[in-house]
Amino acid sequence: MRAAPALRMLPVVLKREPDERLSSWLGRLARFYGMSTEAFLECCGLSHSDINDLEWRLGGGEGALLAARVGMAVEELRAMTFAEIAPHARLMVARGRRYVCPLCRGGTQHKATALPWSFWCREHAIRLAARSGRELERLPETQLVMLDLNARAGAVRLANWARGRDEGLPSIPQLLDFLTTRHRRSSPPSLAEQPRLSLEARRANHDFLTRPIARQALLVVVPEYDRVAPVLAKPVRAGLFSLAQGSLLQNYALAVGVGRLSADPVGYSAAVLMASDEEGEERLRETLRAWPLALRRRIYARLGRLRGAHSGSSLGVERNRPGRKRRQSQKFRFSRSHNYAPRIS
DNA sequence: CGGATTGAGCCGCATGAAAG
DNA sequence: CTTTCATGCGGCTCAATCCG
Numbered sequence: 592m593r594a595a596p597a598l599r600m601l602p603v604v605l606k607r608e609p610d611e612r613l614s615s616w617l618g619r620l621a622r623f624y625g626m627s628t629e630a631f632l633e634c635c636g637l638s639h640s641d642i643n644d645l646e647w648r649l650g651g652g653e654g655a656l657l658a659a660r661v662g663m664a665v666e667e668l669r670a671m672t673f674a675e676i677a678p679h680a681r682l683m684v685a686r687g688r689r690y691v692c693p694l695c696r697g698g699t700q701h702k703a704t705a706l707p708w709s710f711w712c713r714e715h716a717i718r719l720a721a722r723s724g725r726e727l728e729r730l731p732e733t734q735l736v737m738l739d740l741n742a743r744a745g746a747v748r749l750a751n752w753a754r755g756r757d758e759g760l761p762s763i764p765q766l767l768d769f770l771t772t773r774h775r776r777s778s779p780p781s782l783a784e785q786p787r788l789s790l791e792a793r794r795a796n797h798d799f800l801t802r803p804i805a806r807q808a809l810l811v812v813v814p815e816y817d818r819v820a821p822v823l824a825k826p827v828r829a830g831l832f833s834l835a836q837g838s839l840l841q842n843y844a845l846a847v848g849v850g851r852l853s854a855d856p857v858g859y860s861a862a863v864l865m866a867s868d869e870e871g872e873e874r875l876r877e878t879l880r881a882w883p884l885a886l887r888r889r890i891y892a893r894l895g896r897l898r899g900a901h902s903g904s905s906l907g908v909e910r911n912r913p914g915r916k917r918r919q920s921q922k923f924r925f926s927r928s929h930n931y932a933p934r935i936s
Numbered sequence: 937c938g939g940a941t942t943g944a945g946c947c948g949c950a951t952g953a954a955a956g
Numbered sequence: 957c958t959t960t961c962a963t964g965c966g967g968c969t970c971a972a973t974c975c976g
Binding site for chain 1 (some may be wrong): 957958961
């Protein structure tokens, strides 16, 4: 076996910016030498490497090759990768940048911009904007200031979770499952959600006006989002994919939802159950089954009080008579996967 | 004999009451 | 307001039984 030819160090190596991601830095280097990134990697002895894989986990061999070429320590290079992101959160890392800072110049991409919960530019301390437009500006600034508190709390948890350092219960995936559960039957845009249309326009847009829209718990936990999100873009994907593939506005709302649910899981989930219809409640209960038992009990206890207070105030009189037969709850019950796994005795 | 149906028992769960 | 306790419901699995 012939030894690989020793690669000399590059004459010029661009300085990396703080928090710059490997693909961005390698791209700048390649452009500096007038090459494509692929060609540049080939020059570094990494002919068959995919930049996205390198950036995910810079393997030992690859790291050593690249380090020798650019005269840096492997650890320094690895700091530009997403090695600290746990595998379960890999889907959160975008290939390019998700949102843009209106003040930052293009050119370099920071690691943070790959993650769906970084809504603020560290350098300029302002909110980021969607590439397609300034989605967050649908929300009034005064509201945004308040929402930021929740969003930041959510973002902190999300960031910790991605690094495998979040022990909180319900877990992040559980919270996102809950937020993305449809709490009501899908329904066409309500009057409030419809633009004002002439009769003729209504006829022309019949498809839009009658199209069922999924109604997720997120809308109850973050009603501010419900109010401003375009009706067709309201539903988010299920579970973790909601964040991984969501728009800026959707992800912001999800972070707010995570923040709120983390702070008050009982209150918010009980509120969602209050707002749910029959089939939605079934789905919610199924999702809640993954939550800790003690928490679930508190939720149902709260729900009971809410329902009691509600029926007491609105229509009154239908008070629970003592000795009345317990309300049948067969509607709440549904398939359980019974597991007869042998127990250790 | 093999697939479908029914019965029995089991177990997790929601719930109300009561205690903390 | 939360946790603990006791309770009964109803879906689930297994196995006995039935039927072609």
